[in-house]
Amino acid sequence: MTILDQVLTDLDAESAQLDGWVSVLDAAGWETVTTPEGWTVTHQIGHLHWTDLASVTAITDEPAFAEGLKAAAANPTGFVDEAAEEMALIPPAELLATWREGRSSLQAALRAVPDGEKIPWFGPPMSPVSMATARVMETWAHSHDVAEALGIEVPKTSRAKHVAHIGVRARGFSYLMRGEEIPEGDVRVELTGPDGDLWTWGPEDAAERVTGNGYDFALLVTRRRHYEDVDVQAVGEHASRWLTIAQAFAGLPGNDPLRLSERDLADR
Template sequence: MSEAGAVLADLTEESEELDALVAGLPAERWATPTPAAGWTLAHQIAHLAWTDQKALLAATDPDRFLRVAVPEALAAPLTFVDEGAEAAAQAPPAELLQSWRAGREALREALTQWPAGDKLPWYGPPMSVASMASARLMETWAHGQDVADALEVTRTPTARLRHIARIGVRTRNFAYSVHHLTPPEEEFRVELRAPWGSPRSSAAESGGGRELWAYGPQDAAQRVTGDALEFCLLATQRAHRADLPSLRAEGADAERWLGIAQAFAGPPGTGRPSTAKGGAR
């Protein structure tokens, strides 16, 4: 299976797992608030459905995406995402769920048929199919975490986290830039303990009985180590650093990065407040 095909398969599994969390809920439960201020369960699913539709437009009619969707975003860069979620969330829950299901399946088919080597237009730089699928998986997982937290459900981490971890590492310089900081010139070493039972990936090394997802030069002075789930929660800003005890930084630059890490596009996120005793550190 190609890299893009593997990511698309993981995206399908991630979407189905989230679907199972909301599919059996009565309509009134879709109004349950989530940790994202002002967003209910309906907003979370609506956001995913809305973004899938934009990605589908980019894959099926690139010219229209550039001619219509991009100018709309530029006209309201700080609000267009929230406005899209708000509008889609007004649909009845059953209709919203069906829209999300149909849209993500249409997107999967469109990305499967996209010419190999070509890139899709997007709101930022053009993206390969593998990158687009990885980004959709990251968002699905992150917003799924909001849903799980709202429903007080604990999800079992899977090997699909490797896609999110990779994005978290690759967006290091972006995190610095959105905070108006100069990114460090040297690479960091990042070593993350994968979930139990994760298959070996091309970036994995054996370590401590669990797979180790490793990035960057082994002799790097700036290092980050810890649990892959905790790193993904940090990079998607679904948990506060003080609540992620396994994450460790060696070096001032690495320490700074763990305070600003952001895997998603847009301005600096507000993150989540700490639930640790004694508050944020």
């Protein structure tokens, strides 16, 4: 099994898990609000479906994707939300069916990319493995939004390592999205996964370090948890700053996540 096969297998598992949660919902369930911004379950699935379609377009029709890049550049703060709103108009049963079709189309498109070829994206161009990993990250993150809104406990699996990997690789991008210079020097990252295995990135002798719970780190870099609410520690000025701005996704960071104590007060 190739690395791409492994990542696509995990992507399929993440998608199937979310599919199982939403496929049993009635109409009211699909309208459950999942974010402070007002995204419903329908918005969440619509967003994932739209991103799958955009990924396929990036692979198979670069001129058409370039037009999408222009639209995103012209409306950086509203482009994603507008796409989600449009997708949310599709009836749930139809949206679920088309999302499933889009997932299959994406897997086929990624497997057909010639070796060594990069795929254009809203951030830096990516290899098929990187794009598949990014899709795991997106599906994982939005699954948490849906699960928390529906009161579902998300299984803690080693698939979170893909999310952590994107988060580490996107460290420099996190600074750029804040208009900050990327600091010099490496950061060693050592995290413990849900199965007890050690996930590591960066040189062992780096002066600055990030350590802790790998699953929590994945929540942090998808901006689903405030850095004060995760079991992740930093040693060094730049490592500490990184934990406050880390993001694993392309585009603007959006609103900072609320602390859990603030979320509890907001829910009362």
